[in-house]
Amino acid sequence: MRRCLTAIAILAGFSTLVAAGEPRIAFPEDYKSFKNYLSLDRTGNDNQVIRLFANDIAAAGPSKDGGLPNGSILVGEIYKAKLNDKGEVAESVLGRRIRGKLAAIAVMEKRQGWGEAFSEDLRNGDWDFAVFSPDGKRLNKDLNTCRSCHAPLKDTDHLFSIDHLQ
Numbered sequence: 001m002r003r004c005l006t007a008i009a010i011l012a013g014f015s016t017l018v019a020a021g022e023p024r025i026a027f028p029e030d031y032k033s034f035k036n037y038l039s040l041d042r043t044g045n046d047n048q049v050i051r052l053f054a055n056d057i058a059a060a061g062p063s064k065d066g067g068l069p070n071g072s073i074l075v076g077e078i079y080k081a082k083l084n085d086k087g088e089v090a091e092s093v094l095g096r097r098i099r100g101k102l103a104a105i106a107v108m109e110k111r112q113g114w115g116e117a118f119s120e121d122l123r124n125g126d127w128d129f130a131v132f133s134p135d136g137k138r139l140n141k142d143l144n145t146c147r148s149c150h151a152p153l154k155d156t157d158h159l160f161s162i163d164h165l166q
Contacts, residue, residue: 023138025109025130028055031075035059038164041097042078044149047089049099051077052161061166067157068110068165070126076106104139105132106146108159122147124158 028034034053042048058072082100084090090098107130115126122144129146131139150158 023130024111024114025107025128027105027130027132027136027138028073028075028107029136031055031073031105031107034073034075038161041081043160047081047097048103049079049081049097051079051099052164053077054165058165062157062162066155067125068159068162070110070112072108072110074108074159074161076108077102078104078106102134105134105136106130107132108146108150118147122151124150125154127158 031053034055036051036053037059038052040050042050053075055071055073058068058074061068063069080100080103081097082090092098108127109130110125110127112126114128115123118124124147127150129143129150131141131143131146133139150160153159156162
């Protein structure tokens with residue numbers, strides 16, 4: 001009985017660690033060889049620009065069920081927007097933010113069963129998140145911010161950009 005309770009406590013702790021950001025996504029060293037499928041002003045962040053990359057699995061686009069297959073990896077290079085002389089976000093003649101310094105690299109990865117570690121309000125199917133510095137070191141970020149932002153997007157496999165993958 002004691003062993004059973006110990007095992008349950010260890011598993012419960014593991015689930016908590018995963019939900020709290022236990023590293024299970026490795027920095028994708030080769031992400032620049034992925035397909036750069038979209039570059040745009042970052043949604044919800046008025047001082048950032050993002051470039052999105054998809055590995056071959058994700059770049060093939062949604063399957064018949066409308067989602068991306070397990071093994072899909074999406075990478076977002078997050079840049080600070082350049083500022084003008086007045087300290088305001090600078091825009092090109094096209095009205096788009098101008099990319100400045102690379103600030104972080106965000107990764108979404110989809111693996112079978114990964115979503116089971118999260119409560120319903122933070123579950124993104126089987127996607128999970130990680131954020132790295134430009135040199136590939138894991139950043140201590142609150143990944144629940146990412147999870148809660150993407151969680152409502154159930155109809156698009158929790159992605160803002162699924163329509164751009166094909």
